[in-house]
Amino acid sequence: METERQNQAVAAYDRLKQDIVAGHFRPGEKLLMSHLKERYSLGTGPMREALSQLVAERLVTAISQRGYRVAKMSLAELEDIYDARAHLEAMIVGLAVERGDEHWEAQVIASAHTLASVAEIRSPEEMLSLWDRRHQAFHTAIASGCGSDKLMEARASLMGQAERYRQLWLRQTVFSTEALAHKREEHAALVEVLLARDAARASQMMLEHLQTPVPIITAVVRDAHLVAD
Amino acid sequence: METERQNQAVAAYDRLKQDIVAGHFRPGEKLLMSHLKERYSLGTGPMREALSQLVAERLVTAISQRGYRVAKMSLAELEDIYDARAHLEAMIVGLAVERGDEHWEAQVIASAHTLASVAEIRSPEEMLSLWDRRHQAFHTAIASGCGSDKLMEARASLMGQAERYRQLWLRQTVFSTEALAHKREEHAALVEVLLARDAARASQMMLEHLQTPVPIITAVVRDAHLVAD
DNA sequence: AAAAATAAAAATGTCGATATTTTTAAAAAA
């Protein structure tokens, strides 16, 4: 058993993406080739390869002969991403309710339980990352019932684009006992409707559930001066 | 006014993608670096950049240290892509009917008219490419009413993955007077429902409309031995 | 025939040469 050996471009892609999402490089910031090469200690070839991947994912913008920049964030983009994600996921959930089998049901119940039992026994940061991971696993478990790899890929692509905005929402929600309790209720209600196999209602609930973060993020984005407009 | 100067990686990406979609490189075929460099006359850097783009689009597969191959085609993938595309587009059409303005209506009517008036005055190949372009423009005009760039991107991504399969359907349909007439009817009925602003019905019609190519492509794929299974 | 050693082919990565863009400084005009 040995770890799959990956090339430098992939390694650079992972690290740079992490740095952008975590805010080490800020929206709109110039990504200087010489700086990136030094930071990740590699040559121009693999670096450009990693950058062009991130361009395809809309996390970086490129202009020929003028280099790369971290993609800007905007309220318009925030709204578009969350609207698209909500409608896509609502559609997927409808399919999942129609198509999901017993194994799917079991996964949904299991991940819901695992998520609900996250307690504040650890440090705030650990609690945050644990809840986040389990929350994402919960939603992924629900969506996977649609049985379509391609729809799951489209979903993953939108979630990747949402990630920088989602990070802002996460802290607000997890560190608020009130907000967290409310999410717990929403999740419980969602599971109930899923198991009742009510496709239309599940779809509608998911649509609303996924739109709730927008006002919260809007406020944070404005405060943190992350956008120009 | 001068043409935007694009780099070699983008040029190579365009040409290679075209070559794959048009079948110059067949599914599963090894993409030898030395051969590609010669064919497109450029160095390894830009070539790898272009290849990694196509990997992200699922048109090429890569194994670290073992190079690149044209992604295989399969009946399972065909079904998944068309199922995903149909459900995505059905959802988008529902939004378009709800959100589309007068300008959207005008665009839909205009592109429907342009499509319907394709006549066999040119050579078969010209006729094919003309009908194809207008057909795509028609569907894009409808979808654009959803008003979401991100949904349009997700749609474009799926269409890109469908392209190799769609090419097979195109010839069968355009060169059959019967099939073409049937499509014309479907399109006319679709426009009618769109303008009547019946979201549920439009969505359902689009779902069915986009699933009709699957049996046709299945037959061609089997005949042409494009898949292993 | 199976395993090991060797040779050939291919993929990956670094580096420096070249072209382009941006910045800075100087000169000219308002």
Place this chain on the structure above:
DNA sequence: TTTTTTAAAAATATCGACATTTTTATTTTT
């Protein structure tokens, strides 16, 4: 003096040649 224009310099992006590492094919040995 301030603004605009022009020219030079610096910074940067892009690319392909070359070197290194890894995989694959071939031959030799047991």
